[in-house]
Amino acid sequence: METKSNGARATDAARGRRRAATEIKRTLRELNNQVALLNNQVGARVDLRPLDLDCLDVVAIHGPMSPSDLARRAGLHPATITGILDRLEKSGWIARERDDADRRAVKIRALPDRAGELFQLYSGMNDSMDEIFADYDDAQLATLADFLGRAAAAGRTATDALA
Template identity: 25%
Template sequence: MNSPLSSAEDPRSLQIASDNVGQQLQQIAILTRKAASQLGTALGINQTDVAALEHLITDGPLAPTELAARLCVTTAGITQVIDRLERAGHVVRERQLNDKRRVLVCPVADSVAQAYRHIAPMLNGLSAVLGALDGQDRSVVEAFLGQVIEVYRSTLPGSAGPALEQADA
């Protein structure tokens, strides 16, 4: 039987849990996971595969080793991810002309379009929200989100990757 959490171990006792902004950040995290789950269902892939496809759509073709590092999986694990995505028709492996040993994983244009169609209503809604921000409000939001991103990067293993200054996908 599980013992109850002490107040020092219970995340609900933290200040952020009772702070409106903290609660909103938590809701964004929950809704982001839900959106990713729905995208995975629409594309017929699991969450790890969705994450891999997101990196490929956002940053373009990547070497399998780079993709493995970003997802914090082994090279054997990334091979399975790429195999699944390839079988589902979402990616192709392309050998480099100048070095036949080097392979890049490339997202398939139809899959990129399908993913975009699925998330377009959310992106359009967010674009409208961003468009309504005036200069000063926008600066405050940018500074705040930059600090939140830095907290995540500094506390999550393997998250010190490339800066995602514009998340268009």
């Protein structure tokens, strides 16, 4: 009976790890595409362009920020952000507020009044995610949260490098 050498086992293990990493990257691409398609459908329902919805989400997640902070986080030119903010403000999604200390400074704040519309449109995906989470124990969920957080940070770094 033949047994593999330590070198052959290490090569097999490295090959298996590369295959698994490649599959994870492929699946993340597929998830990205599905979320983009979902966002397009949601945006169409509330009359928001995909990039407008993305910027609204950045503000909703990170809280009030200046237009230049939003431009930096989104990797967009400030003039592009101005048009997006004009549309979001006109349709009641955000408010531009002057800083009390420096009246020239503006902060963008997501308005909670319309958040329920988005919550309802994303409820199918959120319900499905809750069903998936039920299949994992707390330690596995912590590992997934860590991985996704680190993947999001890598995405921000890559976006910043290209911006």
